[in-house]
Amino acid sequence: MMKIIIPICATILLFGACTSRLSKTEPSEEAAKAEPLMLEFEYMDTTADLKEDFYQYCNGTWLKDNPVPNDKSKFSTFNVVDDRIKKRLRLLLLDVSHDPSEPGSDEQILGDFYTSFMDTIRRNDKGVQPLDESRLFEYALSIDNLEGVINVLGFHHPRGVNSIFNFYIEIDEKDNSRYVPYLSQGGLGLPNKAYYFDTDERSIGIREKYKQHMSNVFELLDLSLSKEEIDRIYAIEENLAKFSRSQEENRDNNAKYNPYSVDQLIEEFPNINWKRYFDKIGLTKKDKIIVQQPEFFASLNKLLVQLPIEDWSLYLQWRVLNEYESALTIAVNEEHFDFYSRVMRGRKKMKEDWERAIVKITRSPISEILGKKFVEVKFSAADKEKVNEMVGYITEIFDARIQDLDWMSDETKSKAKTKLASFARKLGFPDKWKSFKGLEICDSNYLKNLVNLSLFQFNDKLKKLNGKIDKTEWYMPPHMVNAYYNPVLNEIVFPAGIMQNPFFDSQYEDAVNYARMGAVIGHELTHGFDDQGSRYGADGNLENWWTTEDSIQFLNKTQKLIDQYNEFEVLDGVFINGKLTLGENIADLGGLTIAYHAYMKSLEGKKKEVIRGFTNEQRFFLAFGQVWKNTIKEDELITRVKTDYHSPGKYRVNGTLANMPEFFQAFDVEEGAGMRQSPEKIAKIW
Template sequence: MNQSLKLLTLSAAIALGLSACKKEEAVVAEPAKLSIDLAKLPPLPAFAVADLDTSVSACTDLNQFVNGKWLAANPVPGDRTSWGSFEMLAERSLATQRQIVEAAAGMKDAKGTHKLIGDLWATGMDEAAIEAAGIKPIQPFLDEIAALKAPADLPAYLRKTAAEGRMSLFGLGGESDFKDSSQVIAYAAPGGLGLPDKTYYSGDAHKAEREAYQAHIAATLKLAGATDADAAKQAAAILAIETALAKVSYSNEELSRDVSKYYNPVSIDAANKITPAFEWGAYFDANGIKRPAQFSLSNPTFFKTLDGMFASVPMADWQAYLRFHTIDGLAPYLSKAFADQNFAFYGKTLRGQQEQKERWKRVLDTVNDSAGEALGQLYVEVAFPAESKAQMEKLVGNLSAALKTRLEKLEWMTPETRAKALEKWASFTPKIGYPDKWRDWAGLSTGRDSYVGNILAAAKFNHAYEMAKIGKPKDRKDWGMTPQTVNAYYNPLMNEIVFPAAILQPPFFDAKADPALNYGGIGAVIGHEMLHGYDDQGSRFDAKGSFANWWQPSDAEGFKAKTNQLVAQFDGYEALPGKKVNGNLTLGENIADLGGLTVALDALRIELADKKVAEIEGYTQEQRFFMNWATVWRRNFTEKELAVRLVTDPHAPAKFRANGTPSNMDAFAAAFQCKAGDPMVRSGAQKIAIW
């Protein structure tokens, strides 16, 4: 999980592109033999009145009022780049997972899920063996690169490495067809860049990061045996290749605000005309995909440019590029020198992380990357009470009813568009806790001999698994997150809202809490994910998840005018000296926050209509509702991490999420008796209401 509630986009789906297998008899996990010692888990980040900074009025700064004391007392730990409610729950999830994997690794004659998880954990924690191996686990890959002789060798190399789950230069994945969401097609999307965004490759704003990246490339190549002179020369060539690719890549902002850029259906013949040196039929053959009638080739200009670079860039430069990215991509799993160099740039220099995570946390990250759903199956057996799912189903129902009422009464929408909006509302599919059907891991062979070997085996297996989906009907039981992930998402192609088990804890959800806390926490999250179906990109998909325009022109124009107001609001927030939030990049999340919190408050009021809840510790239900909303968004960042997120993250920095939406709501001003002119009270043309 990165920063918060996210819209599941095609970029995420394509990035998953790793895996699967010949069909064998399903392996059913053994009966649960694991248990968790709750005393060993970190504390929950629940809302507490004692945390309030009463020297600041909620009408001046809700975030400071609720979180100021906590933020001052809880700086970012050295092994992280941000710290807040999400991260605290992530630490709790990791501590739970650690107990699970340690128990699995210690089982004698373990089979199925327990063996898979135990093997990944045990080999990852065997530092002596990893250190002794050095670069040897990936030497065959480097030899393969050294054997490349001519431009024609590059497409063959890309075919082979993709089939092994080791993609470079571009990604390949399976996802629903935009025009027919019931069917899965192949999506090819640009990649190949080592810096966070195309904007890092030009201009003065990120010159320091470019120089540091070039130095990191050289240092990595020297660790693999290059001389100082050769490493410096190769680093310059690699940066030149990436700069050329960046010029024809989309920025994070472009992709976030125009999801159609992922979708460019072409036939194989049409694609081959764009890339005459790269034969797409052979590429699909190598990846085990029956040659499709069409697939999506996102950003044809990128692929045309790349195709021309096969011949125009010297082979020695391509070899340097492929060698570096092979080493760099696997560096965290190699000996200490490689892992440390990788962290020194990506963690410390780029994001301000002062120290690496403890090894056990890094290995758990790898277990989750390689076999996250397998670990999730064990996680829910010991960490997710059945009653939590039942109560969540009730909350989702209440939020859904509140949203329907709001849609029915929306004054600015014409009846024709409203009917389509309600049709979409009726088809929302909620998923809570964990999948109804677990993945079958039969065919993935792991052992206790090699950490990198296990990771590579999982990568190949997962890639085949994803490729096997292409050309088939969409499996609507699939999940895009694991149960142990502290997050939630909306998938427009399936019109579903998904809430993994690990987020269903305080401050989001507590079966014993008063209604206000649950509605201001997970209720707002539920509303947020539902409203993604109506944000500026989600609203481009219909009730079936297909990319279709269901808006009357006048409604579309009115919606655009309202969302432009929200862009302007967030453009005005200064996150760092001289650096403001990008209101366009963050628009979708801000629309979802504004609508989601509004609908959650509606649902709370319905819940309280037939019951009286007295003030708790001096605060009303509506005050506690808004205070828990702010608690969810308490978060400190390193300065470098925040700078990266301002360019790459479609979520606004946490404090602006805590304040931005409530400042538009009359109910917030009424709850805290704020007056016109108070900083947290937007009025007149500045006050924004959409859904």
């Protein structure tokens, strides 16, 4: 077993010095000031039975006191941090939008984009003029044959309108020294296939409201369509949905890797004029194209000639409106909110303009400029160093646990350890900032800005296709309260946004930092070994490194998690999808287990303390239970169960802990209790 190095950092010594004062049940005000930050004891509901519902025990009072605000569909720890960060971002945006800056500079781009969003009066006055100028709608309107449809696709796709199918350029999953074009199913206005076919009352209602929404948007733009015309648009989406893979089927990355040459595309899907399409979008390097769902393109190939061209024209018009409706007049924007936020997510009122602007920027290619501004004012190098150390210790614990696994052969273990040792890490913000040279953004035309952003990003990717892989690139901006694992570069990434209280704080006692930031680190590391991540090797390529026997063992173990989560009923008749959430559930269980053992190791040679009646182990689990607290609208919860790869917060806590003997021991949870799976059901994977 590898030797584990334990940190003896200033923080622990400092806290060690003042813990004696904490044992008092009612600390004096002076003593309270010196208390290291710990759990939020005031959020707990100690009347709840922790052995039946630990989540309620950790958070009951907070849950009661924090109903979802009207402008949100969910309120969680993530929102608390995000709201705090947004207030700061707003000031930064006010600065850059008021100060004149050099044309083409990051500041000018960010400031003018913000101004163009905020000037809702001008946007309203302009009406459909920006849409007319973009010619997106006009092209969709004026087609009279199949070639016309292909021309429109070639015009829409680089401009952010994902009509019929998706095209994008990313790292080649089986040869990660290069980029490659991908073709993928797409073209829907509802979140995924299930929305078109589920037979429950709510789903039927959503489909009716979606058609009404289409009709309303056309009407608000003085383009009234008949009910029959709306039905024809909807029928195309329904067909595309029928050919599509379900969201859980689409998690299978091996099944999505189907390399084609242009000749093969032409042979198998001849009704799509591929040469014309690739010419239109400007694709020159096309020796290999990955088709993610060949059966989708085979069915599409037939559908293209079965339906009248007028139907395709109507559909393509709708795709433009659907993509850009929130950028048009105030009335259309409200209609967009009404369907996508009120109906789908139970949100009562729109967020304020400035907040929506930040959401929009954060999801756009220029999010990194905002993130750069953020870390200039709010980032601690000391915090980064401490998190970096935690990643190191947690990785060592993970390595030791792989070595000790009782179900894996030495052969696979050795590969797993090599992979773990090869993880790259990115902390805080990128080493190299993206350049936006050549991007044109003005302060007076929001829709044009959106189209320019799409075009800029599309062309940037086209340029990349001929070059080397950029390993410095980030797929999340630094101010985002989140983290990710990227299997194709075998890297874990933690933006500055998540290295914040209550996820991480150098003033916290270690039980809390390990239970929160530590569990996040463990979670992302475990993604490299979840049901999908485990299919990528140490160098990031999609390739099998498992013996057959070990693969079978792994499948049996993960099946236990699928079965467990399938049984969780989040609302009457609404169950978690164990397959859809499998990767995240594996990562939650592995991540917390590793973080727990890293924390235990860090306590070696130190005196354990009972604080306010809780042992170190108990405080660790309580701190974890608290980080996932959230209140959520029913509509949002149902939408998430159908679309989100993560289980709802309550089950990320209770579902995970019910598999952990470490937890049973910490709180004397006996067999038969709700918070303890029966021995044959327990999943012990990593």
